[in-house]
Amino acid sequence: MRQAQINNALIIDGVAKERGLSGRATLIALMTALQESTLLNLDYGDRDSIGLFQQRPSTGWGTKEQIMQPKYSASMFFFGGDSGDPPGLTDIKNWETMPMGAAAQAVQRSAYPDLYDGQEKPARDIAQQAAIDLDRTGSGGSAPPGTNDPTSPAVCDDGAGKPGAPGDPFHDSNAPWPAEVRNPRSTADAIAWAQREAEAGPADWYRLCLAFVARTYGWGYSGVGYAIDHYQEMPAAMKHDKDRNVPPGALMYWDTGQRAGHVAIYLGNGMIASNDIKRPGYIDVVPATDIETKWGATYLGWAPPYFPKGG
Numbered sequence: 001m002r003q004a005q006i007n008n009a010l011i012i013d014g015v016a017k018e019r020g021l022s023g024r025a026t027l028i029a030l031m032t033a034l035q036e037s038t039l040l041n042l043d044y045g046d047r048d049s050i051g052l053f054q055q056r057p058s059t060g061w062g063t064k065e066q067i068m069q070p071k072y073s074a075s076m077f078f079f080g081g082d083s084g085d086p087p088g089l090t091d092i093k094n095w096e097t098m099p100m101g102a103a104a105q106a107v108q109r110s111a112y113p114d115l116y117d118g119q120e121k122p123a124r125d126i127a128q129q130a131a132i133d134l135d136r137t138g139s140g141g142s143a144p145p146g147t148n149d150p151t152s153p154a155v156c157d158d159g160a161g162k163p164g165a166p167g168d169p170f171h172d173s174n175a176p177w178p179a180e181v182r183n184p185r186s187t188a189d190a191i192a193w194a195q196r197e198a199e200a201g202p203a204d205w206y207r208l209c210l211a212f213v214a215r216t217y218g219w220g221y222s223g224v225g226y227a228i229d230h231y232q233e234m235p236a237a238m239k240h241d242k243d244r245n246v247p248p249g250a251l252m253y254w255d256t257g258q259r260a261g262h263v264a265i266y267l268g269n270g271m272i273a274s275n276d277i278k279r280p281g282y283i284d285v286v287p288a289t290d291i292e293t294k295w296g297a298t299y300l301g302w303a304p305p306y307f308p309k310g311g
Contacts, residue, residue, distance in 0.1 A: 005039040018296040023134035030123035173245040184218025187249035194273035203281030223309025228261030241301040254297035
């Protein structure tokens with residue numbers, strides 16, 4: 001049983017690290033899972049509660065099949081459902097400074113709220129056995145969004161469009177958009193709009209990366225549910241897999257390990273406008289490499305700003 005607990009602790013911590021969360025987030029999650037399931041992936045519980053965190057399909061945590069996947073259930077504990085329903089840990093105001101048991105209770109809404117605090121020492125013991133660093137500060141980002149629902153490049157004429165390694169810099173390219181790419185807003189205006197949103201925009205974009213890039217180009221909506229689907233549905237000729245030479249205004253896509261993935265708009269000079277990477281809900285201008293280095297996401301490639309289902 002102990003090895004199963006350690007394995008599950010490593011999965012929980014892996015999700016936290018991928019999404020830029022601190023060791024405190026991991027500790028709260030371990031305390032919660034120890035209290036709820038003894039850190040075992042149970043297929044039974046009170047009423048329809050199941051899994052590491054005893055999440056209930058009937059209250060919006062996902063299907064039984066999803067909840068029984070430890071990586072999924074950990075992600076839901078940290079980030080909750082779309083639009084914060086049900087809320088995850090990062091949806092709780094001041095979760096990083098409030099008592100850890102209270103933070104766990106704010107997510108779980110247990111009938112026995114005082115029991116989580118008693119799991120701190122066992123959680124630290126398991127973390128020590130699993131060599132989990134509970135003192136790391138995290139990046140301060142949150143998922144992508146994952147976005148909602150929670151995260152793009154052209155080949156240069158000189159043949160420099162070969163894939164690079166994760167964390168390698170991105171470079172500007174001058175690949176033109178295909179004739180089919182028509183948007184309400186021009187590329188230059190879209191880049192300017194994204195930059196203004198980063199400078200003074202409100203916190204409207206938590207886990208809404210695909211909605212953000214569609215709005216950037218003047219659309220009210222993209223017509224596609226998830227960022228990763230938007231890339232997969234692109235015509236083959238428009239997809240530039242792994243290419244780190246990106247035209248300004250292109251859409252860049254990442255596999256975050258979650259259903260939605262992530263997308264951002266490339267501004268040029270290695271920079272993107274992205275939601276959630278620095279401040280949950282806000283747009284910030286950051287190096288495109290941050291999605292790999294801070295979130296641990298896998299860069300998929302870029303595509304032109306093509307929204308055939310947009311409206």
